[in-house]
Amino acid sequence: MADRPRILLVEDDARLSAMLLQLLETEGYDLVLARDGQRALHEGLTQPSDIIVLDRGLPLIEGLDVLNRLRSRGVLTPALVLSALGNPADRVEGLDRGAEDYLAKPFDIDELLARIRALLRRHHATVPVLTVPGGSLDVGSRLVTVTTGGIVTLSEREGQLLERLARRPQQVFSRDDLLATVFPDADDLGVVDTYVHYLRKKLGRDCVKTIRGIGYRLGPLS
Structure with a gap:
């Protein structure tokens, strides 16, 4: 595990992404930002990350489609979907299509940080x-x-x-x-x-x- 875990943040909302970047960097994470699905796919395939935090409503490629393509290419990085689509059917779809966790917007910051920590613990306990x-x-x-x-x-x-x-x-x-x-x-x-x-x-x-x-x-x- 790197000294600073690396998060691929995929979010097209400029204000929210800026807030998340500042928050997560303050918490000790290295961040890479992708503002559309195509960039997210490129980053996910070419640069290893410890966690992916992923919006659904992205330009170019929808968030769950990005996740499907990453999984089909063998990328097993744990993914937390962070989306305004938060009803039970949306959460079930996200989990069924490869996400390890799903959090609806608006979200509690402490809960988001706790879920990221939990994913990191599970991920690094099972690195093969x-x-x-x-x-x-x-x-x-x-x-x-x-x-x-x-x-x-x-x-x-x-x-x-x-x-x-x-x-x-x-x-x-x-x-x-x-x-x-x-x-x-x-x-x-x-x-x-x-x-x-x-x-x-x-x-x-x-x-x-x-x-x-x-x-x-x-x-x-x-």
Whole structure:
């Protein structure tokens, strides 16, 4: 867990977003603000966060659609929906479509802060450790503990790529799939090959297996 937990705040109301930014920064959080659904999707796919605080009525892409797209790309960051749509049917829809919590506007500030703290506790209590060739990957810290001894630190994108492969160790991923899910801000398939090379350099050539004509999969687990 970082010293300052990172929150992706998705809110198009200028006055409310300014108030929330000031409040949450005072509480010790790092904040990234997205004012529309398209920006929220980009930030959610390219920058890891500890919590997403998400409005529903957003320009460009509706809030729950943003959340659906993030979940379909493997982004499991806990989400708190903060919306004026607050009747029971709206809350049920939000929770059914991937949110961990739902708070209606207008809201009590102390309750909002308490819900964020609760989500952080649950999130960091359940950050997975995945088995990878020759060791294990702590998804939260991006540290690989090598069975022969030692710890290898991965970059953000190296960690995301290895996590993607390790969550489905039997699946062969096409380069197109890995480009879209791990490197959505890139448009050159070569970036996938480059980061596979980086992983192999740090963890050994067997950590990622090339399936000719198809793509990549996790290397064999001992």
